[in-house]
Amino acid sequence: MKNSATTRQESDRLETKSWLNAVLARPEIGPIGVMLLLFGMLGYFSIPAGEFSLNPFAGEGFNALGIRNNLRVISQLGIIALGAGLLIIAGEFDLSIGSMIGFAGACMAMILRWGFAIVIPYLSFDGGMHIEFFTLVHITDVSALTAIGITMCFTLFFGWLQGYIVVKSGLPSFIVTLGGLFFLRGLTEVSLRAFNHRPDQTKGATTVTEIPDIKNIIEVPGYGEMEREAAKALPEADLTAIANSLPADTIAAITERLEYTYNRVAEAKTDILIAKGVKPMERALENALASGNDYMANIIQDKIANFKIEPVVAKTVTDTDIARVYLDSITTARPVANFFGGDILEPVFDWLYFPVDWNTNNFGNQFAPGLYSCVMIWVLLSILCYIVLSKTQAGNWIYSTGGNLNAAKANGVPTNKVKISLFIFSAFCATIFAACQVFEVNTADAAKGNLKELEAIAAAVIGGIVMTGGFGTIMGIIVGAFIFGIAKEAFFYIPGIDGSFYRVFLGLVIVASALLNENIRKRIMGTL
Amino acid sequence: MSAAATTPLIETRSLVKKFGSFTALNGVSLRVYSGEVHALLGDNGAGKSTLIKILSGVFPPTSGEITVEGKVVSFASPRNATDAGIGTVYQDLALNPLTSVTRNFFLGRELTRFKSPFGLLKMNEMHEIAMQEMKKIGITISDPEQAVGTMSGGQRQTLAIARAIYFGAKVLILDEPTSALGQKQQMEVLKTIRRVQQLGNIAIILITHNEIHARLIADRFTFLSLGEVIGEGTAKDLEGDDIKRLMAGGAKIGDLAKELAV
Ligand SMILES: Nc1ncnc2c1ncn2[C@@H]1O[C@H](COP(=O)(O)OP(=O)(O)O)[C@@H](O)[C@H]1O
Ligand SMILES: [Mg+2]
Numbered sequence: 037m038k039n040s041a042t043t044r045q046e047s048d049r050l051e052t053k054s055w056l057n058a059v060l061a062r063p064e065i066g067p068i069g070v071m072l073l074l075f076g077m078l079g080y081f082s083i084p085a086g087e088f089s090l091n092p093f094a095g096e097g098f099n100a101l102g103i104r105n106n107l108r109v110i111s112q113l114g115i116i117a118l119g120a121g122l123l124i125i126a127g128e129f130d131l132s133i134g135s136m137i138g139f140a141g142a143c144m145a146m147i148l149r150w151g152f153a154i155v156i157p158y159l160s161f162d163g164g165m166h167i168e169f170f171t172l173v174h175i176t177d178v179s180a181l182t183a184i185g186i187t188m189c190f191t192l193f194f195g196w197l198q199g200y201i202v203v204k205s206g207l208p209s210f211i212v213t214l215g216g217l218f219f220l221r222g223l224t225e226v227s228l229r230a231f232n233h234r235p236d237q238t239k240g241a242t243t244v245t246e247i248p249d250i251k252n253i254i255e256v257p258g259y260g261e262m263e264r265e266a267a268k269a270l271p272e273a274d275l276t277a278i279a280n281s282l283p284a285d286t287i288a289a290i291t292e293r294l295e296y297t298y299n300r301v302a303e304a305k306t307d308i309l310i311a312k313g314v315k316p317m318e319r320a321l322e323n324a325l326a327s328g329n330d331y332m333a334n335i336i337q338d339k340i341a342n343f344k345i346e347p348v349v350a351k352t353v354t355d356t357d358i359a360r361v362y363l364d365s366i367t368t369a370r371p372v373a374n375f376f377g378g379d380i381l382e383p384v385f386d387w388l389y390f391p392v393d394w395n396t397n398n399f400g401n402q403f404a405p406g407l408y409s410c411v412m413i414w415v416l417l418s419i420l421c422y423i424v425l426s427k428t429q430a431g432n433w434i435y436s437t438g439g440n441l442n443a444a445k446a447n448g449v450p451t452n453k454v455k456i457s458l459f460i461f462s463a464f465c466a467t468i469f470a471a472c473q474v475f476e477v478n479t480a481d482a483a484k485g486n487l488k489e490l491e492a493i494a495a496a497v498i499g500g501i502v503m504t505g506g507f508g509t510i511m512g513i514i515v516g517a518f519i520f521g522i523a524k525e526a527f528f529y530i531p532g533i534d535g536s537f538y539r540v541f542l543g544l545v546i547v548a549s550a551l552l553n554e555n556i557r558k559r560i561m562g563t564l
Numbered sequence: 565m566s567a568a569a570t571t572p573l574i575e576t577r578s579l580v581k582k583f584g585s586f587t588a589l590n591g592v593s594l595r596v597y598s599g600e601v602h603a604l605l606g607d608n609g610a611g612k613s614t615l616i617k618i619l620s621g622v623f624p625p626t627s628g629e630i631t632v633e634g635k636v637v638s639f640a641s642p643r644n645a646t647d648a649g650i651g652t653v654y655q656d657l658a659l660n661p662l663t664s665v666t667r668n669f670f671l672g673r674e675l676t677r678f679k680s681p682f683g684l685l686k687m688n689e690m691h692e693i694a695m696q697e698m699k700k701i702g703i704t705i706s707d708p709e710q711a712v713g714t715m716s717g718g719q720r721q722t723l724a725i726a727r728a729i730y731f732g733a734k735v736l737i738l739d740e741p742t743s744a745l746g747q748k749q750q751m752e753v754l755k756t757i758r759r760v761q762q763l764g765n766i767a768i769i770l771i772t773h774n775e776i777h778a779r780l781i782a783d784r785f786t787f788l789s790l791g792e793v794i795g796e797g798t799a800k801d802l803e804g805d806d807i808k809r810l811m812a813g814g815a816k817i818g819d820l821a822k823e824l825a826v
Contacts, residue, residue, distance in 0.1 A: 431685075
């Protein structure tokens with residue numbers, strides 16, 4: 037017997053992984069590949085017809101507006117996918133997310149529009165038996181923060197209730213939250229119709245409109261608080277007065293920028309006019325060449341070469357223009373509403389327009405004002421979730437609750453608390469999603485958030501979350517949201533195919549991801 | 565017997581456990597000393613699992629008492645038993661196969677920078693302790709980040725045992741630790757038990773069906789049959805045949821042969 041046999045240990049039997057193997061064994065590697073593929077598709081297919089570029093960022097999918105809009109879709113989905121994903125890692129589902137979005141949005145909007153009241157109904161016999169209401173509290177002109185706070189009370193309570201029922205009854209969360217899905221959607225529709233005060237409630241609107249544009253309320257010196265658009269529509273005399281009241285360097289800066297814009301717009305207009313003028317001649321040239329009429333062709337070529345057009349004259353900067361730009365630059369007087377519904381990175385996007393000239397549309401104007409605020413909220417929540425899941429005790433509890441519930445219990449992990457907390461967190465994410473929508477568009481609709489619960493679960497699965505729990509990462513959920521959010525756009529630009537193919541693609545990706553996840557799980561469980 | 569002079573680390577006196585009208589344990593007394601492996605043997609249904617469930621606080625006895633280091637204790641929950649120094653390693657080992665060695669070692673008792681579920685984990689320190697503690701009882705793991713699911717059955721047993729000891733177990737209860745393992749891994753586990761035995765300050769209650777294993781490693785034996793102790797003694801007291809006979813519930817081979825005859 038050789039001596040080496042005795043020094044060999046059980047641990048030596050586990051192959052030490054090479055660097056490459058270690059990377060390939062990461063659960064996120066597949067999804068990251070799919071994400072890069074979609075980025076490539078979006079980039080190349082969105083390069084306008086007739087142009088050629090090796091740089092995918094030259095495409096429309098990656099111009100300033102494309103980035104702004106795509107990141108909005110991705111980050112909104114990403115927010116709820118965090119809630120859904122963490123819950124799945126702990127071994128439970130939440131199908132009520134979509135309805136919760138609708139409910140939370142409606143709740144917030146109703147409070148902003150009509151105020152908040154606590155009433156006690158009672159039977160009254162004066163003039164026939166009927167129900168009357170005794171109003172305990174009634175507040176109107178509710179601030180954004182209060183509206184969100186009150187809404188959170190309802191939604192977090194509902195999340196707690198669902199979690200409580202699941203852990204106490206042992207029922208599958210699928211069923212309990214399916215109940216939540218119908219209950220909340222119905223409740224939302226019923227309340228919206230009731231509050232819209234239509235005599236025939238079956239026909240009442242299930243929307244809330246005419247909420248002021250809260251995030252754009254600004255303090256205009258000498259005029260008090262008003263909506264930005266209203267301020268910009270003040271009579272010319274007032275605007276002039278505002279402009280004249282500004283310090284000289286502010287005026288100089290605004291003027292410089294406005295002159296740049298006006299010149300840039302004029303330039304763009306000239307280019308468009310030239311293109312318009314030359315195009316018919318180019319077509320004639322083609323015809324001439326095709327029919328072999330060289331004489332004509334020469335003449336037309338000459339004409340094209342000498343085609344001139346009076347350059348468009350740039351507008352001159354007026355006081356009202358200066359005042360309007362100044363009003364645009366005043367920061368909001370309602371930071372909470374702006375936090376959820378406003379824009380971020382505006383100075384960067386300004387700079388990308390002037391002087392960088394990248395954030396410029398075909399007409400010479402600034403393309404995107406910034407990114408939607410929900411992107412920042414998504415980033416913050418993702419960092420928070422990453423730290424909690426990977427770096428804290430709570431994270432280990434979440435993993436073990438989903439990975440082996442009995443083991444977790446036997447080791448003293450408060451698994452019920454873990455689950456209930458994550459149901460609450462899922463409701464929290466849905467409420468944040470709703471706040472972003474309500475404060476951005478200033479309306480609410482009972483149909484908002486429809487099917488979002490399934491999208492969130494799909495994003496989590498695509499990102500490597502195992503449906504049976506115990507396995508997955510925040511990085512994966514983020515990548516999943518990117519894939520789900522960008523697939524539609526990427527397919528939209530492919531010439532000559534039906535845009536709905538993106539759903540076909542996503543369907544395949546979901547099943548493929550689930551198979552891959554199961555394979556990884558089995559390999560880790562040692563059963564493969 | 566010199567050991568009898570010292571107090572047992574854990575002792576049960578006339579434990580009775582009734583499930584309704586069914587008497588699972590009928591006055592079981594047991595003495596377990598530190599540094600010893602105490603084999604608990606008996607046929608299926610003899611009441612071994614019931615006994616250790618009482619010891620580990622899963623349910624209380626109907627009557628009788630338990631003493632730990634001479635003091636009478638009563639457990640309202642498994643947590644109480646753990647706090648009193650009784651560490652039970654169940655057959656499923658209470659491990660989460662999907663996470664790392666370290667995360668399992670500290671499951672439920674993670675070391676954090678400040679005391680809160682949201683306290684940051686002291687990962688490096690935890691890695692070091694987990695590796696070191698497992699090494700003490702015989703297994704060197706190359707990677708504390710390794711998922712427990714990829715470990716061998718023997719390694720998992722060692723992890724569960726090392727964990728119980730590190731978190732203060734004075735009495736270690738092992739419920740059929742070798743039953744689901746292959747020959748080679750059974751030996752790994754026995755080696756681990758031997759190392760714990762050699763630490764000298766820990767008492768081990770070993771439940772097993774395997775007479776050879778019991779004879780290889782146990783210092784003291786208790787035989788259960790139909791909820792009662794039908795025999796006990798040190799390894800020296802018992803002859804080979806005795807063990808076989810007692811394990812079969814007290815019957816002699818000759819009697820069994822008669823029973824078989826039709
Ligand atoms: N919770 C219970 N309720 C009713 N009877 C039980 C319960 N647990 C065990 N028993 C019975 O008690 C007896 C002893 O069981 P157990 O302690 O599991 O035996 P062993 O582990 O020695 O095989 C068996 O007949 C079993 O059916
Ligand atoms: Mg048993």
